Amino acid sequence: MCTVRPFVCRDLLKFSSINLDPLTETYGLPFYMHYLTHWPEYFQVAEAPDGSIMGYIMGKAEGSVQRDMWHGHVTAITVGNGCRRLGLASQLMKGLEDISERKNTFFVDLFVRVSNDVAVGMYKRLGYHIYRTVLGYYSGDPDEDAYDMRKPMPRDKNKKSIKTEKTVIEPHELEHT
Numbered sequence: 001m002c003t004v005r006p007f008v009c010r011d012l013l014k015f016s017s018i019n020l021d022p023l024t025e026t027y028g029l030p031f032y033m034h035y036l037t038h039w040p041e042y043f044q045v046a047e048a049p050d051g052s053i054m055g056y057i058m059g060k061a062e063g064s065v066q067r068d069m070w071h072g073h074v075t076a077i078t079v080g081n082g083c084r085r086l087g088l089a090s091q092l093m094k095g096l097e098d099i100s101e102r103k104n105t106f107f108v109d110l111f112v113r114v115s116n117d118v119a120v121g122m123y124k125r126l127g128y129h130i131y132r133t134v135l136g137y138y139s140g141d142p143d144e145d146a147y148d149m150r151k152p153m154p155r156d157k158n159k160k161s162i163k164t165e166k167t168v169i170e171p172h173e174l175e176h177t
Contacts, residue, residue, distance in 0.1 A: 002054050002088065004095060007036060007043040015045070015053040018080035023116055025076055035060065035075065041099050042072070046079070046088045055079035057092040061103050068160060069175065072100025072153075074110035093126055097151070105153050107161035111146040113138055120147060127151045129162045137171055148174075 012032060019026045035058045036043050042059040057077040063069035074096060079088045100108050111134065112119050120130075128149040137146035152159045166173075 002046045002048055002083075004044055004046050004091060006040060007045045007056060007058070009033075009036065011045050011053060011056070014051075015056060018053060018055060018078055021078060021081065023113060023119070024078040027076075032058070042096060044092060044095055046083070046092060048083075053080070054083040055088045055092060057096055059096050061100065061105060063105075063175075068106050068156070070103075071105045071150075071161070072096060072103065072108040074108065077110075089122060090126060093123075097153070101153050101155075104155055106156040107150045107152050109148060109150045111137060111148055114145045114147055120149075123149050131162055132164055132166065133168045134174065135168060135170055 012029060018024070039058075039060040042061070043057070045056045046054040048054050055078055057074065059072055059074045059076075061070070061072055063071045074093070077089060077092055079086075079092075097108055108128075109131070110123070110128070112123065114120075114133065128151045131148045131150045134146045134148055136143040138144040150162050152161045
């Protein structure tokens, strides 16, 4: 049992243990604060009855309405090791999708390591499609490719957001609008 609630500043002092997973991207405090102040509705936490953090999701709305690129973006999602396989990630994703739908976005997107089969499978079960592969998106030794996965929202009636002619790109080719 858990409660999904808005992330608050004091959570920054309690969530580091679930960020220790090697597949979880971690950021500096200013990055988290930027999201918390700019897109607070997209920053949610799953809290256990004892007050510990079981997982969180952070995202944002971005893009151009004129080019049908207005979308919700999952910046990070993670669930602690002991809390996996309970449906928390799906619950957090559903919350972000609901917010994106209320904002009348065309789609929700995310990036995931191509080697993260468990996450890729979960996203597919949630209705996400592999839109394209971004070569060397994750830095490391060696760098790792990412899937850019997308799920069309009801506003995208023709599912234009999941159709592409270029299925493999370099990071510098990503749209940042």
